[in-house]
Amino acid sequence: MATVKxxxxxxIYPGSDTPAVDKLNIDIEDGEFLVLVGPSGCGxxxxxxxxxxxxxxxxxxxWIGDRDVTDLSPKDRDVAMVFQxxxxxxxxxxxxxxxxxxxxxxxxxxxxxxxxxxxxxxxDLTQYLxxxxxxxxxxxxxxxxxxxxxxxxxxxFLMDEPLSNLDAKLRVQTRxxxxxxxxxxxxxxxxVTHDQVEAMTMGDRIALLKDGILQQCATxxxxxxxxxxxxxxxxxxxxxxxxxTVPVTAxxxxxxxxxxxxxxxxxxxxxxHVVVGVRPEDVELTTNNDGLELTVDVIEELGADAYVYGxxxxxxxxxxxxxxxxxxxxxxxxxxxxxxxxGEKIYVYPxxxxxxxxxxxxxxxx
Amino acid sequence: MALExxxxxxxxxxxxxxxxxxxxxxxxxxLAALPRGISRHVVRFVRLSGRVLAIKEIKDDIARxxxxxxxxxxxxxxxxxxxxxxxxxxxxxDGEPLDACLVTRHLQFSLPYRALYSQSLRKGTATRLIxxxxxxxxxLHLTGFxxxxxxxxxxxxxxxxxxxxxxxxxxxxxxxxxRLSDGQREHDLDIARVNIAGELMDLEAGxxxxxxxxxxxxxxxxxxRYRELWAELTAEEHIVETERWRVDDRIRRLxxxxxxxxxxxxxxxxxxxxIRIQPKVVDSGHHSRRLLRLTGLDVRENQARRxxxxxxxxxxxxxxxxxxxxxxxxxxxxxxxxxxxxGVPASLLAKLEPAEVFHExxxxxxxxAERARHDVPIxxxxxxxxxxxxxxxxxxxxxLGVDTEELPVIAxxxx
Ligand SMILES: Nc1ncnc2c1ncn2[C@@H]1O[C@H](COP(=O)(O)OP(=O)(O)OP(=O)(O)O)[C@@H](O)[C@H]1O
Ligand SMILES: Nc1ncnc2c1ncn2[C@@H]1O[C@H](COP(=O)(O)OP(=O)(O)OP(=O)(O)O)[C@@H](O)[C@H]1O
Ligand SMILES: [Mg+2]
Ligand SMILES: [Mg+2]
Numbered sequence: 001m002a003t004v005k006x007x008x009x010x011x012i013y014p015g016s017d018t019p020a021v022d023k024l025n026i027d028i029e030d031g032e033f034l035v036l037v038g039p040s041g042c043g044x045x046x047x048x049x050x051x052x053x054x055x056x057x058x059x060x061x062x063w064i065g066d067r068d069v070t071d072l073s074p075k076d077r078d079v080a081m082v083f084q085x086x087x088x089x090x091x092x093x094x095x096x097x098x099x100x101x102x103x104x105x106x107x108x109x110x111x112x113x114x115x116x117x118x119x120x121x122x123x124d125l126t127q128y129l130x131x132x133x134x135x136x137x138x139x140x141x142x143x144x145x146x147x148x149x150x151x152x153x154x155x156x157f158l159m160d161e162p163l164s165n166l167d168a169k170l171r172v173q174t175r176x177x178x179x180x181x182x183x184x185x186x187x188x189x190x191x192v193t194h195d196q197v198e199a200m201t202m203g204d205r206i207a208l209l210k211d212g213i214l215q216q217c218a219t220x221x222x223x224x225x226x227x228x229x230x231x232x233x234x235x236x237x238x239x240x241x242x243x244x245t246v247p248v249t250a251x252x253x254x255x256x257x258x259x260x261x262x263x264x265x266x267x268x269x270x271x272x273h274v275v276v277g278v279r280p281e282d283v284e285l286t287t288n289n290d291g292l293e294l295t296v297d298v299i300e301e302l303g304a305d306a307y308v309y310g311x312x313x314x315x316x317x318x319x320x321x322x323x324x325x326x327x328x329x330x331x332x333x334x335x336x337x338x339x340x341x342x343g344e345k346i347y348v349y350p351x352x353x354x355x356x357x358x359x360x361x362x363x364x365x366x
Numbered sequence: 367m368a369l370e371x372x373x374x375x376x377x378x379x380x381x382x383x384x385x386x387x388x389x390x391x392x393x394x395x396x397l398a399a400l401p402r403g404i405s406r407h408v409v410r411f412v413r414l415s416g417r418v419l420a421i422k423e424i425k426d427d428i429a430r431x432x433x434x435x436x437x438x439x440x441x442x443x444x445x446x447x448x449x450x451x452x453x454x455x456x457x458x459x460d461g462e463p464l465d466a467c468l469v470t471r472h473l474q475f476s477l478p479y480r481a482l483y484s485q486s487l488r489k490g491t492a493t494r495l496i497x498x499x500x501x502x503x504x505x506l507h508l509t510g511f512x513x514x515x516x517x518x519x520x521x522x523x524x525x526x527x528x529x530x531x532x533x534x535x536x537x538x539x540x541x542x543x544x545r546l547s548d549g550q551r552e553h554d555l556d557i558a559r560v561n562i563a564g565e566l567m568d569l570e571a572g573x574x575x576x577x578x579x580x581x582x583x584x585x586x587x588x589x590x591r592y593r594e595l596w597a598e599l600t601a602e603e604h605i606v607e608t609e610r611w612r613v614d615d616r617i618r619r620l621x622x623x624x625x626x627x628x629x630x631x632x633x634x635x636x637x638x639x640x641i642r643i644q645p646k647v648v649d650s651g652h653h654s655r656r657l658l659r660l661t662g663l664d665v666r667e668n669q670a671r672r673x674x675x676x677x678x679x680x681x682x683x684x685x686x687x688x689x690x691x692x693x694x695x696x697x698x699x700x701x702x703x704x705x706x707x708x709g710v711p712a713s714l715l716a717k718l719e720p721a722e723v724f725h726e727x728x729x730x731x732x733x734x735a736e737r738a739r740h741d742v743p744i745x746x747x748x749x750x751x752x753x754x755x756x757x758x759x760x761x762x763x764x765x766l767g768v769d770t771e772e773l774p775v776i777a778x779x780x781x
Pocket of ligand 3: 044045046
């Protein structure tokens with residue numbers, strides 16, 4: 001077991017001028033489950049491959065435990081990359097399906113058997129070891145695949161989107177399985193996904209990357225409650241946080257005609273505008289002309305609650321984070337018994353102190 | 367949700383397939399029982415408007431991504447299966463949504479490795495398959511494609527004058543870049559190694575691996591073959607100024623291996639005593655392009671090599687080496703090649719492709735001549751081959767009825 005340290009680790013691919021991963025700094029604790037998350041192309045796989053020894057590190061270092069592994073070959077790092085795709089072999093027993101990679105690595109028979117039995121025990125597969133994979137259920141087959149990684153008993157597990165091609169239901173099942181298994185084994189794990197829900201539910205901590213640059217590395221709770229910048233605020237949470245650019249006056253920021261207090265420096269270096277972020281569940285909804293005026297477009301009933309999707313009536317208010325130049329709706333979560341009607345005008349402002357203020361230019365949290 | 371069809375040239379008949387039924391439960395009468403490799407998704411073959419299509423049930427976004435990727439790879443002239451359509455928005459009869467389907471054309475005369483192993487095999491088949499896969503992997507990497515799931519199951523093989531040519535069938539995990547880093551290539555090799563070893567061990571466990579050789583040892587060959595090829599195709603070479611002919615030599619070596627050099631970087635060092643050469647753009651298919659230009663025949667690389675050799679022999683035997691190549695080639699086609707390929711009775715046409723038949727007839731003639739201790743006319747060799755050898759071969763246009771496995775990983779219904 002070991003800690004992992006990305007230390008100013010940088011990767012520039014030959015023929016490109018911008019780094020795919022730029023001065024990455026993350027300290028991963030022994031036994032921690034760290035999720036690397038971010039949009040496509042942000043550098044997740046590259047970071048993982050650097051750690052695995054499969055991608056050259058151009059600047060900076062990588063540490064596993066107290067060893068500088070920057071220049072070590074993959075074999076000498078004691079990490080196991082869990083393939084995104086694995087096949088189960090129909091003619092081989094479950095035990096052989098789990099142990100065959102050790103055979104390639106030259107581990108002797110007795111040792112393989114021992115490790116396979118241990119893994120089977122952890123995975124609840126002991127009674128199936130001599131069966132063929134055909135005789136197993138879907139979930140059990142998935143566990144065999146995990147067993148294949150476990151038997152290698154590495155210092156660090158590396159997983160690159162292991163769930164990306166599973167169907168929705170199995171994805172959820174397996175997600176929980178992997179997370180609880182990791183906790184039981186206590187092996188330091190770096191897990192890559194582009195799915196923020198997966199990141200939030202699985203990780204002890206999350207490292208969010210964008211364009212090769214680390215945006216924030218923190219617990220899921222902290223990422224949610226205290227996003228370090230606009231990008232993090234927009235990426236974490238579903239539905240996403242509402243991010244509204246509002247003018248700042250001497251009294252505070254004007255959320256429509258509702259004044260909210262913002263940190264002093266906001267008004268100073270953010271210029272005359274700041275971005276106020278408010279999560280759908282933190283929206284106060286009124287009908288008495290207090291707050292930002294919205295026209296209700298769509299209602300999504302959830303039972304106890306409902307989501308209200310609206311557009312600011314005053315077109316000067318724009319919402320950050322809309323893709324494809326489509327206007328992004330403002331989303332409020334409301335009590336299922338007090339749902340406004342489609343087409344109705346409503347007023348919204350952040351509930352109590354549940355809001356986030358960002359510098360309009362730099363995007364940094366104020 | 368309405369059924370949605372994405373295709374470059376949509377065939378309306380596609381809409382008549384039973385899309386409301388999970389692929390697993392499609393009726394036998396529309397399916398073609400062709401062999402497949404190991405897969406985690408359900409894959410089936412159907413006959414439609416005179417062709418055979420492969421259908422894979424898979425998540426919508428992945429189906430689309432794979433469809434686009436296969437199109438990109440084909441645009442880059444890489445040997446892959448041909449994408450045909452994506453069908454999405456499927457709903458079952460119970461109203462539940464069903465996964466999308468990726469539809470590709472069945473690659474005619476292609477053999478999944480498991481089908482090959484169910485026939486009685488020539489010695490060394492495993493190594494020939496791996497050699498073919500190494501060539502494919504080098505070609506993909508030269509183009510900047512990272513595969514992410516290199517395996518025998520994800521490759522289809524076609525006969526190529528006694529050896530094999532490999533085609534990519536599963537592009538689900540792939541990524542296309544301008545150029546791959548060494549790390550990305552190593553990563554693919556690592557994956558290939560483990561998958562191939564696993565696949566061969568599986569055959570061994572099923573009693574299908576007749577060869578004595580150790581799967582682990584055989585699987586190592588992917589790395590050595592790949593590295594040899596990669597070095598030969600990309601390494602820089604320093605040549606003394608006085609040995610300029612060695613530039614030509616390098617090009618010829620690459621041609622022999624079946625590659626054309628489209629761009630060669632030549633730099634002279636500052637004092638002008640040595641030059642450095644490095645192939646920058648190489649393109650496989652040296653022999654098949656040449657044969658295509660001369661005869662219009664579109665065949666695989668080794669077949670083309672074989673045919674070109676026979677053409678060479680023909681032109682020597684008829685004393686026409688000085689003549690215009692294309693005219694000689696035209697005569698060879700009319701007098702040698704076509705009589706042989708046309709001499710195969712219609713009932714045997716599904717056995718082997720014409721160029722492969724031609725190759726086999728040449729081999730057969732050689733054996734007959736050796737036994738008879740004198741030359742045998744090709745017409746005699748053909749007659750003997752068609753009577754004694756070809757009928758005993760399996761139909762390979764679309765091989766039927768071999769054990770195929772798929773082990774879908776699906777959610778436990780009652781979990
Ligand atoms: N061989 C290469 N040459 C040049 N650029 C590359 C190469 N490989 C990757 N890149 C670039 O490096 C960046 C990071 O790529 P990487 O694959 O690490 O991203 P990712 O976050 O894993 O994306 P995805 O979610 O799509 O897998 C991207 O901009 C990508 O285009
Ligand atoms: N166009 C085609 N022509 C011939 N055979 C095909 C074609 N498409 C698929 N197959 C066969 O079906 C098998 C499974 O297809 P494929 O590899 O795409 O499925 P998969 O479920 O994605 O596999 P994996 O488990 O590797 O992800 C292949 O091994 C191949 O034998
Ligand atoms: Mg990636
Ligand atoms: Mg496959």
